[in-house]
Amino acid sequence: xxxxxxxxxxxxxxxxGNPESITELxxxxxxxxxxxxxxxNIVGNVLKFPMADKKRSALVLTIGLLSMTLIxxxxxxxxxxxxxxxxxxxxxxxxxxxxxxxxIVIPSACLLCRAPYFKAxxxxxxxxxxxxxxMLLVQAGFSAxxxxxxxxxxxxxxxxxxxxxxxx
Numbered sequence: 322x323x324x325x326x327x328x329x330x331x332x333x334x335x336x337x338g339n340p341e342s343i344t345e346l347x348x349x350x351x352x353x354x355x356x357x358x359x360x361x362n363i364v365g366n367v368l369k370f371p372m373a374d375k376k377r378s379a380l381v382l383t384i385g386l387l388s389m390t391l392i393x394x395x396x397x398x399x400x401x402x403x404x405x406x407x408x409x410x411x412x413x414x415x416x417x418x419x420x421x422x423x424x425i426v427i428p429s430a431c432l433l434c435r436a437p438y439f440k441a442x443x444x445x446x447x448x449x450x451x452x453x454x455x456m457l458l459v460q461a462g463f464s465a466x467x468x469x470x471x472x473x474x475x476x477x478x479x480x481x482x483x484x485x486x487x488x489x
Contacts, residue, residue, distance in 0.1 A: 328394045338460045341467070349459050353452040357382050360448040361430075368444065370434040377433045381445070385426035392421045 333350070340346045358378045365373025396417045401410060422445070430441040 324398065325394060328398055329390060332390055332393055332397070338456060340460065340463065345460075345463050348463075349456050352459050353456045354382060354386075356455040357448045357452040360451040361444060364444045364447055365434055365436065368436070368440050370436040370440070370444075372433065372435045381426070381430045381433055382448075384429045385422070385445070388425045389418055389421045392417055 334340070334346065337346050337349045337353075340349055358375060361378035361381060362373060362375050365378065393414050396414055401413055404410060404413065423442075427438060427442050427445055430436060430445055431438055434441065436444070
């Protein structure tokens with residue numbers, strides 16, 4: 322059970338871009354999930370899905386995240402260690418995520434929102450792209466803050482050195 326928990330946490334951290342702290346991880350995930358639900362709802366309403374609302378969009382997101390995380394975890398734990406080819410190590414999780422999206426996430430969006438398959442596919446892909454864009458923006462913001470802290474510390478040490486030299 323501990324192996325599963327560690328693998329799930331590794332997958333979540335990897336999907337979020339390996340943030341430095343738990344606060345950054347939670348911020349990135351919440352902002353991405355919120356944007357994903359909002360985009361699912363807006364695009365669903367624009368494409369005239371009969372049952373598109375925020376609750377159903379959140380349910381599609383939950384089903385998608387849980388199924389993808391669990392299937393990628395199972396593939397990483399049980400299939401990847403048995404692969405002989407190094408080139409397949411990268412592609413197996415990507416292919417499993419794609420198959421999961423096409424076989425579980427899109428049909429659940431079709432069922433819950435009463436949408437045709439290809440419109441649901443377009444909507445889910447658009448919402449995932451928007452979520453990734455927001456994740457990148459939030460990570461860039463955290464990187465800018467961390468970079469600013471380093472520059473500030475350098476400036477502060479230089480100022481301290483100059484003040485020490487002037488006081489002598």
